[in-house]
Amino acid sequence: MNKTVMHELLEINRIESTFPLCSSENLADDHEQSVKVVGILGCGAIANIITNFAAEGKLGVDVNFFYDKDIERAENLASQVDGTVLLSIEDMLDKVDLVIEAASPQAVREVVPTIIGAGVDMIVMSVGALLDNELRERLDKLAKENNAKIYAPSGAIVGIDGIKAASIGKIQSASLVTRKPPRSLGISTDEEKILYEGKAGDAVLKFPMNINVAATLSLACGMEVDVKIIADPAVDRNMHEVHVIGEFGEFKTITENMPCATNPKTSTLAAYAAIRLLKSLNENLKIGT
Ligand SMILES: NC(=O)C1=CN([C@@H]2O[C@H](COP(=O)(O)OP(=O)(O)OC[C@H]3O[C@@H](n4cnc5c(N)ncnc54)[C@H](O)[C@@H]3O)[C@@H](O)[C@H]2O)C=CC1
Ligand SMILES: O=C([O-])CC(=O)C(=O)O
Structure with missing residues (x-):
């Protein structure tokens, strides 16, 4: 075998081992989606944009369960996707693969430990709460013990x-x-x-x-x-x-x-970042750090 052919074969092997080529075997359903059913904690501006995408079938996962301390807000979003309003976050935990927190830093302190403790993954929007070292370390420990993941999207910022x-x-x-x-x-x-x-x-x-x-x-x-x-x-x-x-x-x-139409404090990009992160959880090829 001449050197050029050998080099080309080595190159092909290197690329294949990094990105396995698609074959009918690769496409078999042993690559199950890891996130299928999502619940929402906090049904305000960010949740509204996410639910609109779900209602249009553009999210790639089902957003079925809604909780807000203001039940009317939860009902309003649930009605867009024929979803279910729950009266407590605990009621959601055996029904979902992931919860999106879009409520408040206080909700992160009060409710997120219960969700992570139940082994349910989370996207957290009220990231400010995670600057509290004691809370962050407690959540990190709970996540490790219960095999849960906590994702903080890039939100309204670039960089x-x-x-x-x-x-x-x-x-x-x-x-x-x-x-x-x-x-x-x-x-x-x-x-x-x-x-x-x-x-x-x-x-x-x-x-x-x-x-x-x-x-x-x-x-x-x-x-x-x-x-x-x-x-x-x-x-x-x-x-x-x-x-x-x-x-x-x-x-x-x-x-x-x-700014979001329903809450000028919050930027539309923050909701889009959560949506993009959610999509990436089920992707095999991940782009960006
Ligand atoms: N990471 C980022 O880049 C960004 C984060 N945010 C944060 O995301 C969160 C959501 O933002 P928006 O949707 O604009 O807020 P919003 O004020 O429009 O909606 C929040 C909803 O959560 C509910 N809620 C608040 N505390 C709750 C609790 N303890 N239990 C149950 N429901 C509760 C409220 O009743 C309200 O319906 C806020 O904390 C906001 O500061 C907002 C923009 C950018
Ligand atoms: O949405 C934004 O522009 C930023 C924001 O409110 C936040 O980081 O809490």
């Missing part, structure tokens, strides 16, 4: 893939400037106002429904990022600017997000 990769080397600084219309921050002002400057841990306590992205960034790079929150009457979008400097070099990202 989580980059900061994860960057954190393999040393990161010198990581910062987030969030600029939202005053109404998104629950205030009224005619002038630009800096509402917060400090570390992420304090930011998520002071603005629990507005700056979860700071927690996601911090957890992705293993250090509390510097945060500035600005109310700006000149903008009509939720904007997040990330700046990271490290051994890898430097990057900046700017996101100009459309």
